[in-house]
Amino acid sequence: MRARVVGAVLGAAAVLLLAGCGGLPPGVDGNLTDNWPPMPPATISVPPAPACYDVTDPQPGMTKLPPVVDCGASHTLETVHVGGFSGADAATDVPPPDGGPVQQRAYADCTKTVDALVGGDWRTGRIGLDLTLPSPAQWEAGARWYRCDVVEFADLDSYAVVGRTGSMQGALTGPRPLALGCFKVAIKGEDIDTMVATDCAAPHNSEFAGVWDAPPGVYPADAGQRQSTQLNGCRGVIASYTGVPNDGMVRYRTGQITFGFGKADWDLGNRGARCYLWLDNKSLTRSLKGAGTRGLPVNTA
Incomplete structure (x- = not known):
């Protein structure tokens, strides 16, 4: 035991001796950081909002966007709002799954914000709303934002996104430049061939009446069932819009066209x-809003 203690002491003294003999080279102060401040912790960038982007081909869910442009300049996509996940919604290792309750809450927030911006239900206009989440890689790195984007469609046939200048703020108020109105519908066989928007003072045979919301439940997988359900629901919307009784005679007053938003939505x-109301044997040059039974009589022909 004594020999081991002596040896340990001698070893320590040797180390001290070596350290004392060499000294430091000129210009070296022994500070390993050399007076540089510590690097800041890594941060995840959050998309700006409101912001506009000129994207060549906007697609839902784009996480990488070009530089921001002035909304007064030509652009194709407008970020209206950016929210953040928190609590249990943010504690997962991967982004929230499509259509799950976490995404539903984010989408509801987007809907509320966009409706307030445009001045009405965005679904009543040539407007598309997209919810975008971080990519899996961004989420793994700590991103917990979600983005609410809107685009303007040229029409609801092709759903082609068009460039515009100016924010969509107030797009469904005042002159309502993006609101759905009257249409000239051409039928080919039993299908709609074209549905061209037109001024209600010009000849037309169709008019947008509003949006019907199905009750909560599972998306109807059968196309025939979806169509039947939507037609039944839209009869009440058309009756309210035109001011006729919502009874079994609505179908004898006007035809109908309906379009759902699809399973993802x-x-x-x-x-x-x-x-939409649709008159296959008549052309109008005025709106049928509030026209009543005189404006939309039972078709006995």
């Missing part, structure tokens, strides 16, 4: 269907 909480 349904799963997010948008169970709406756009409702």
Whole structure:
């Protein structure tokens, strides 16, 4: 035991001796950081909002966007709002699954914000709303934002996104430049061939009446069942819009055209269907809003 203690002491003294003999080279102060401040912790960038982007081909869910442009300049996509996940919603290792309750809450927040911006139900206009989440890699790195984007469609036939200048703020108020109105519908066989928007003072045979929302439930997988359900729901919307009784005679007053928003939107909480009245044997040059039974009589022909 004594020899071991002596040896340990001698070893320590040797180390001290070596350290004392060499000294430091000129210009070296022994500070390993050399007076540089510590690097800041890594941060995840959050998309700006409001912001506009000129994207060549906007697609839902784009996490990488070009530089921001002035909304007064030509652009194709407008970020209206950016929210953040928190609590249990943010504690997962991967982004929230499509159509799950976490995404539904984010989509509801987007809907509320966009409706307030445009001045009405965005679904009543040539407007598309997209919810974008971080990519799996961004989420793994700590990103917990979600983005609410809107685009303007040229029409609801092709759903082609068009460039515009100016924010969509107030797009469904005042002159309502993006609101759905009257249409000239051409039928080919039993299908709609074209549905061209036109001024209600010009000849037309169709008019947008509003949006019907299906009750909560599973998305109807059968196309025939979806169509039947939407037609039944839209009859009430058309009756209210035109001011006629919502009874079994509505179908003898006007035809109907309906378009749902699809399964992806349904799963997010948008169970709406756009409702249009349609007169296949008559042309109008005025709106039928509030026209009543005189303006929309029972068709006995």
